Amino acid sequence: MSTYAKTVTFGVTLGSLVLLTGCELGPKTVSQVGYRGAGLNQINDPDHMAKAAAIPAAPYAVPEDTGPLASESYQNVQVLGGVSAERFNHLMAAITQWVAPPAQGCNYCHNPENLASDEKYTKIVARKMIQMTWNINTKYASHVKQTGVTCYTCHAGNAVPQYKWTDAVASPNPGRIRGAKFGQNAPDPNVGYASLPSQGFTDYFQNANQIRVASSSAYPSKNHVVSIKAAESSYGLMMHLSSSLGVNCTYCHNSQSFRSWSLSRAQRATAYYGIRMVRDTNDQYISSLQSVFPAYRKGPLGDPYKVNCMTCHQGLSKPLGGKSMIADNPVLKGPPIAQAAVVPAEGGPNADETVPDAFNTPAAMTDTTKATQ
Known part of the structure; x- marks a missing residue:
C-alpha cells in the first residue's frame, strides 16, 4: 500500500472515531427500578444528564x-x-x-x-x-x-418560561406530495429529533384525545375508538415525555406489555395524572387569557404560549x-381541594386498562430498594 493510501486510510479511521465519540460511546450506568426480569431498568448517561437548576434562596x-x-x-x-x-x-x-x-x-x-x-x-x-x-x-x-x-x-x-408551545401553522400545500410534511419529518427536539409528528400537543395537551392505540381485539369495538393512524402521533408524545424527564420508556412501562397497567410502574399512574394536569392548565388558566396577552406573547395562529411536560421538568425526572x-x-x-380520584385509563373499561389502586399505596414500586427486594 502506498504512503498516500495509508495516510487516507488512517485519516478516515481517525475521522470515524472522532465522529463516534459524539454518539453513544462513553460510560453508562444501569439502575434497576423494578422487579428483576421485568424489563424495568434505566440506562443513565452521566455526561448528558440534565443538572438541577441553582434554586435561589428566599428573599x-x-x-x-x-x-x-x-x-x-x-x-x-x-x-x-x-x-x-x-x-x-x-x-x-x-x-x-x-x-x-x-x-x-x-x-x-x-x-x-x-x-x-x-x-x-x-x-x-x-x-x-x-x-x-x-x-x-x-x-x-x-x-x-x-x-x-x-x-x-x-x-x-x-x-x-423557556419551554413552551403554540399551535402550528398547517402545511401550505396539503394536497401535494412535495412540501406537505404534515407536522413531521423535521428536526424537532420535542420528539427526540425523530421523524415523528411533533404537533400532537394540541391533540393531547389541550384537547382530550385518547392516547392509547393498542386494542384488546383485532376487530373494531366501541371500547377502541382510536385509529392505528394515531400510533405515530402517540409515539411522538411518548418521545416528548421521555426527553422531558430524561428517562427511557421503562421508567413507566414494562417492556413485556407497554399497554398493561398491572405490569407497569407506579410512575405511569403519576404521568397519567400529569397529562390531565397539563390539559387543565392549558384550557382553564392559559387559553382563557388569550384576549389579555399581547401579540408578541402569542404564536402564529394567535394562541398564547402553553405548557407541556418540559416546561416544568426541563430534562429531570423530578422538577x-x-x-x-x-x-x-x-x-x-x-386552599384545600379534593384530589383527582383513581379513574379508568383511556382505552376502555377492560381490567388491565385501569389504574390499579396499588399505585396509590405505600406498597407500590416507588423506589429501587423496594423493587429489588
Missing part, C-alpha cells in the same frame, strides 16, 4: 401569618386578599425574583405611581397564574405529591431535582 425569612390582611392594607387585591400583608409582601418579593426582568423589578407588573392599577397585562396574568399554582398543588397532588410547584418551577428566573420550594412560600400551597 428573606418567611414571616408569621399574623397581622392585618393584604385586602386591609392594599387596594384591589383580588386573589390574595385573605393572606396576611406580611406573607403577601414576602410572596411579591419572591415572584419578582423568579419572574420579573432585573431591570424592571416590581414595575414589570405594577405601575409604580399606582400599584392598584390593572393597566399592565402582566398583573392580570400573574393573578391567574397564582390560581393555577393553587390548582396544581391541590387538585393534582396525585402528580406533584408533597413537593409541589411554585412560579420558579416553570419560569426559572425568566419572564417567559428542580426534587427540591421543594413550598416551605419557603407557603402561600402557594393553595
Whole structure:
C-alpha cells in the first residue's frame, strides 16, 4: 500500500472515531427500578444528564401569618386578599425574583405611581397564574405529591418560561406530495429529533384525545375508538415525555406489555395524572387569557404560549431535582381541594386498562430498594 493510501486510510479511521465519540460511546450506568426480569431498568448517561437548576434562596425569612390582611392594607387585591400583608409582601418579593426582568423589578407588573392599577397585562396574568399554582398543588397532588410547584418551577428566573408551545401553522400545500410534511419529518427536539409528528400537543395537551392505540381485539369495538393512524402521533408524545424527564420508556412501562397497567410502574399512574394536569392548565388558566396577552406573547395562529411536560421538568425526572420550594412560600400551597380520584385509563373499561389502586399505596414500586427486594 502506498504512503498516500495509508495516510487516507488512517485519516478516515481517525475521522470515524472522532465522529463516534459524539454518539453513544462513553460510560453508562444501569439502575434497576423494578422487579428483576421485568424489563424495568434505566440506562443513565452521566455526561448528558440534565443538572438541577441553582434554586435561589428566599428573599428573606418567611414571616408569621399574623397581622392585618393584604385586602386591609392594599387596594384591589383580588386573589390574595385573605393572606396576611406580611406573607403577601414576602410572596411579591419572591415572584419578582423568579419572574420579573432585573431591570424592571416590581414595575414589570405594577405601575409604580399606582400599584392598584390593572393597566399592565402582566398583573392580570400573574393573578391567574397564582390560581393555577393553587390548582396544581391541590387538585393534582396525585402528580406533584408533597413537593409541589411554585412560579420558579416553570419560569426559572425568566419572564417567559423557556419551554413552551403554540399551535402550528398547517402545511401550505396539503394536497401535494412535495412540501406537505404534515407536522413531521423535521428536526424537532420535542420528539427526540425523530421523524415523528411533533404537533400532537394540541391533540393531547389541550384537547382530550385518547392516547392509547393498542386494542384488546383485532376487530373494531366501541371500547377502541382510536385509529392505528394515531400510533405515530402517540409515539411522538411518548418521545416528548421521555426527553422531558430524561428517562427511557421503562421508567413507566414494562417492556413485556407497554399497554398493561398491572405490569407497569407506579410512575405511569403519576404521568397519567400529569397529562390531565397539563390539559387543565392549558384550557382553564392559559387559553382563557388569550384576549389579555399581547401579540408578541402569542404564536402564529394567535394562541398564547402553553405548557407541556418540559416546561416544568426541563430534562429531570423530578422538577428542580426534587427540591421543594413550598416551605419557603407557603402561600402557594393553595386552599384545600379534593384530589383527582383513581379513574379508568383511556382505552376502555377492560381490567388491565385501569389504574390499579396499588399505585396509590405505600406498597407500590416507588423506589429501587423496594423493587429489588
